[in-house]
Amino acid sequence: MERDSEKHKKIVRGRIIATSVAVVIVLFLVAGLIWGFLALADKVGKRFFPQDEETVTEELPSEEPVDEIQAEVIEKIEELSSEPAVSSEELQEQYDEVTDKEETGVNALEIEEMVAGMSLQDKVAQVFIVRPEQITGVDTVTQAGDATAAALEKYHVGGMIYFSKNLLDPEQTRSLIAKTKEFSSTGNGIPFFLAVDEEGGKVTRIAENPEFGITDTEKMSEIGASGDTEKAYEAGKHIGEYLSDYGFNVDFAPVVDVIDSESSAIGERSFGSDPDVVSDMALEYAKGLNENGIIACYKHFPGFGRAEVSTDLETVVIDGVTAEDLHARDLIPYDKGIRTGDKMVMIGNMSFPEITGDDLPIGMSESVIKDYLRAELGYNGVIVTDALDAAAVRDNFGSGEAAVRVLKAGADIVLCPANFEEAYNGVLSAVESGELSEDILDGAVSRILSLKSRTMGLK
Numbered sequence: 001m002e003r004d005s006e007k008h009k010k011i012v013r014g015r016i017i018a019t020s021v022a023v024v025i026v027l028f029l030v031a032g033l034i035w036g037f038l039a040l041a042d043k044v045g046k047r048f049f050p051q052d053e054e055t056v057t058e059e060l061p062s063e064e065p066v067d068e069i070q071a072e073v074i075e076k077i078e079e080l081s082s083e084p085a086v087s088s089e090e091l092q093e094q095y096d097e098v099t100d101k102e103e104t105g106v107n108a109l110e111i112e113e114m115v116a117g118m119s120l121q122d123k124v125a126q127v128f129i130v131r132p133e134q135i136t137g138v139d140t141v142t143q144a145g146d147a148t149a150a151a152l153e154k155y156h157v158g159g160m161i162y163f164s165k166n167l168l169d170p171e172q173t174r175s176l177i178a179k180t181k182e183f184s185s186t187g188n189g190i191p192f193f194l195a196v197d198e199e200g201g202k203v204t205r206i207a208e209n210p211e212f213g214i215t216d217t218e219k220m221s222e223i224g225a226s227g228d229t230e231k232a233y234e235a236g237k238h239i240g241e242y243l244s245d246y247g248f249n250v251d252f253a254p255v256v257d258v259i260d261s262e263s264s265a266i267g268e269r270s271f272g273s274d275p276d277v278v279s280d281m282a283l284e285y286a287k288g289l290n291e292n293g294i295i296a297c298y299k300h301f302p303g304f305g306r307a308e309v310s311t312d313l314e315t316v317v318i319d320g321v322t323a324e325d326l327h328a329r330d331l332i333p334y335d336k337g338i339r340t341g342d343k344m345v346m347i348g349n350m351s352f353p354e355i356t357g358d359d360l361p362i363g364m365s366e367s368v369i370k371d372y373l374r375a376e377l378g379y380n381g382v383i384v385t386d387a388l389d390a391a392a393v394r395d396n397f398g399s400g401e402a403a404v405r406v407l408k409a410g411a412d413i414v415l416c417p418a419n420f421e422e423a424y425n426g427v428l429s430a431v432e433s434g435e436l437s438e439d440i441l442d443g444a445v446s447r448i449l450s451l452k453s454r455t456m457g458l459k
Contacts (some may be wrong), residue, residue, distance in 0.1 A: 017418045252384075282298065317351045321352055388402050
């Protein structure tokens with residue numbers, strides 16, 4: 001019994017000693033951490049909130065930091081405090097990188113699953129924005145009735161674009177847009193692009209009609225010449241407000257072409273001949289649209305300012321223009337503006353033989369879209385063609401061939417083919433035969449749905 005009692009006492013004494021040692025060790029560690037924190041706080045305070053040099057005499061202790069983590073923290077603070085100030089250009093680049101990641105990552109899994117669940121026919125239809133006449137067969141559409149309902153039930157197209165002849169007065173326009181939106185939602189439930197060319201100044205579909213009582217903006221050339229970016233913002237805001245009021249959600253504007261001379265076909269639709277002025281004006285104009293729920297569209301990539309005639313009227317070949325020429329002037333507005341806010345980019349129908357090596361419309365050039373717009377400029381958004389019923393395309397290609405060519409080149413939306421059914425069936429057959437990869441089609445549809453998810457609440 002005595003031996004057991006003595007043994008028990010030894011065990012208790014051992015536990016007491018061990019506990020005491022542990023407590024002492026913990027106290028030392030806590031004291032060390034407190035010292036390290038105070039030393040670090042003192043150094044940070046001196047780094048970022050220095051006192052008068054004559055009164056500062058103390059330095060941090062010369063001893064080594066209490067542990068490796070503290071040393072790494074102090075080293076990082078020293079690196080940051082010794083780095084030069086970040087320039088505005090670098091800040092813009094950092095913002096652009098974050099914006100790209102956010103835009104490409106919005107509902108990415110849901111978008112992928114939605115595309116996977118769509119029929120091939122629905123995916124093909126989704127890449128088209130058409131005039132209402134092209135899908136209904138009616139000569140001039142001014143109301144959405146049985147023909148619109150039947151057409152949208154058969155073809156679940158991505159959207160419609162309206163022109164002056166479709167828009168007669170406020171009440172009629174609101175009804176037309178609202179009913180079209182209603183009919184489109186009964187198909188596959190995907191939100192619908194409701195688009196218009198309302199640039200302000202020379203090109204308007206609503207402000208030009210006195211029935212609407214809308215005050216038009218100044219010409220874009222006048223706004224550019226003023227040097228006042230606030231005027232560009234107010235123009236975009238004004239247009240965005242009334243377009244949103246009537247039910248539109250896409251405006252194919254602003255024009256970001258940098259004009260070459262007074263003979264430019266774009267003329268007063270452009271903000272001017274200085275690419276930096278065009279860049280700044282376009283950014284503010286697009287901001288005004290975006291703030292009112294309207295998707296902006298930069299056009300006409302890679303630059304139409306040198307052309308002297310419209311591609312709507314004839315084939316336009318711009319000779320002698322090199323890649324260096326484009327980088328020095330035409331691409332600057334895109335480089336500065338396409339990665340901020342929700343935008344589309346419209347690619348033109350003109351030809352640049354020095355760049356592509358052929359006379360094909362630039363929208364059919366894979367190298368220009370993928371190498372310049374996607375890879376070099378880092379644009380991950382939606383690319384829409386200029387109208388494919390323009391003479392520059394219509395006179396040289398069938399509707400089916402043209403639609404397949406622009407999609408293979410990297411466009412996402414086929415705008416206004418001369419013959420919609422021919423274009424639709426041409427794309428459908430090309431995918432079924434393997435001429436056009438379904439992966440390319442899926443990529444286009446994914447970008448379209450991603451834009452719609454951010455701007456129209458796609459669920």
